Amino acid sequence: MMPLRRFTIDQPKTVKEEAEMLSHYGENGRLYAGGTELLLAMKHDLLRYEHLVDVKELPGLNTIETRNNSLRIGATVTHRAIEKSAAVRDIVPVLADMAHHVANVRVRATGTLGGNLCFAEPHSDPATLLLALEAHVHVQGRGEERILKMDELITGAYETALAPDELLLAIDVPLNSKTKRAAYLKFQIKERPTLGLALVLDLDESDRNVSKARAVVGSVSAKPTRSDQADALLVGPRDNVEKQLMDAAQILADAADPVDDLEGSAEYKRHLIGVYLRRAFAKALSST
Ligand SMILES: Cc1cc2nc3c(=O)[nH]c(=O)nc-3n(C[C@H](O)[C@H](O)[C@H](O)COP(=O)(O)OP(=O)(O)OC[C@H]3O[C@@H](n4cnc5c(N)ncnc54)[C@H](O)[C@@H]3O)c2cc1C
DSSP: OOOOOOOEOOOSSHHHHHHHHHHGGGGGGGEESSSHHHHHHHHHHSOOOEEEEETTHHHHSSSEEEEEEEEETTTBBBHHHHOOOOHHHHOOOOHHHHHHTTTTTHHHHOOOOOHHHHHHHHSHHHHHHHHHHHHHEEEEESSSSEEHHHHHHHETTEEEOOTTEEEEEEEEEEEEOOOEEEEEEESSSSSSOOOEEEEEEOOOOSSSSSEEEEEESSSSSSOBBOOOOHHTTOOOHHHHHHHHHHHHHHHHHHHOOOBTTTTTHHHHHHHHHHHHHHHHHHHHHHOO
């Protein structure tokens, strides 16, 4: 590993000040939160910045609260804080469970949800689950605050729709209704997941029919993927849905279009999608 090149750290007091700093530094500056991705990439000399703008002390970004029928998680909230939050565990338990399995405790204690999403590393657990949960994000730079859906935020591997001066402020997760069931499962043999599969189901009052489904596959290609066609096969009486799981998995795999890499062949990943969709369906139905 290379010794770190010299850089300065600024700690803005407001979002406006942060946006002005980023704009002033241009390509020589970068925003940073926990630093678990950025500093590692800088140590390996994969990224070079002369100025880092630290957003950890910006007021209001480090809180978890419920508002307007959604759970709002500030961008600088760490994975560990999400995992430990009584509110998250109570209201969206699948999110706390997912956070508990991100990386290791050292990365979870420092790495933030905002940093994870904005780095847009393809093997992200939160990006996959948050797309299934229909989360949206609030971003702001020097201009007006914007709201983006998850699939609008992450546009490709290491690519987001954020403008150079924009900061991710918070992530809003719509609150679960009583009939909603969810599961997030991953297959992991290395440092990061080979496959992440999230499934969110709405059941009707009888508990026998799935009225809405949202399945998302992550880590197998550049960004998390879903398919209306696959989701349509996951709707209807539970027994019927169960028979259609493999067809839905096939469609999801086509949509995700897995790549061959050191994690495994594309064919192997397609197989895993079938196995994990079946498991996620069983787990989602048994969740409360
Ligand atoms: C050993 C290891 C194992 C890992 N395993 C997993 C895993 O199993 N699953 C998983 O999902 N992730 C995994 N990760 C990734 C981890 O979740 C991220 O490293 C972490 O969440 C990034 O957050 P950070 O605050 O450290 O980001 P930083 O390193 O501070 O920033 C990362 C990038 O995001 C930008 N950024 C940060 N915050 C904001 C913001 N609020 N607005 C706009 N841009 C921002 C920065 O400019 C930078 O480009 C792993 C990482 C490591 C090092």
